[in-house]
Amino acid sequence: MRKPILIHIFFLLIAFVVYIQGITVQGPDLIWNMILALIAYDAAVLTTISKKQKWLYPLLLVVWLAFYPNTFYMLTDLVHMTWVGDTLWNPVSMRLFMAFVPSILFGVYCGIESWNILRERWKWTWWLDMLVVAGLSYLSSLAIYIGRYDRLNSWDLVTRPQLVVQKLLETFQKDRLVFILGFTFIQIMTLLFLSRENKK
Secondary structure, eight states: OHHHHHHHHHHHHHHHHHHHTTHHHHSOOHHHHHHHHHHHHHHHHHHHSOSSOTTHHHHHHHHHHHHTHHHHHGGGGGGGOTTGGGTTTOHHHHHHHHHHHHHHHHHHHHHHHHHHHHHHHHOOOHHHHHHHHHHHHHHHHHHHHHHHHSOOOTTHHHHOHHHHHHHHHHTOSGGGHHHHHHHHHHHHHHHHHHSOOOOO
């Protein structure tokens, strides 16, 4: 349980830096986005300590699946880094850079680590693992798209399910392919590069 504690400490440290830099006022709510990513990670961790309550596992899995897209969604916060060009010689830009980048990486790492935790239990073959990673990455990319452009959130699956389905169906358009396929590729590459080796 040391790693989850360290991850929560990292969250607090990064959130503090983001807060004192005033990014939550001037830019995206990085702290809130990190919290959503952390929920996915925490749901995965809880599956490892709730083995006796078998009914709890499917519920935690649904929570993880609902919040997992928030982890790679944080990459879209890069669009707010309009000042990045003078980062190396502007102290203000450097401070912003050192708040933005750790928060974005934190979100992505929550996604990777949560996936590693869950897949250890399943013990799939390499080919099945590849298929699941591809499917998960594609679905997540659809969710990231409607999160960024339609401003929908994970809880809208419960509060506005019809709207979520409608917006998901609307993503199947030619002009949105670059975003969706691009994010799918990024996630597949990241998960496969950083996934722990399966025994099979």
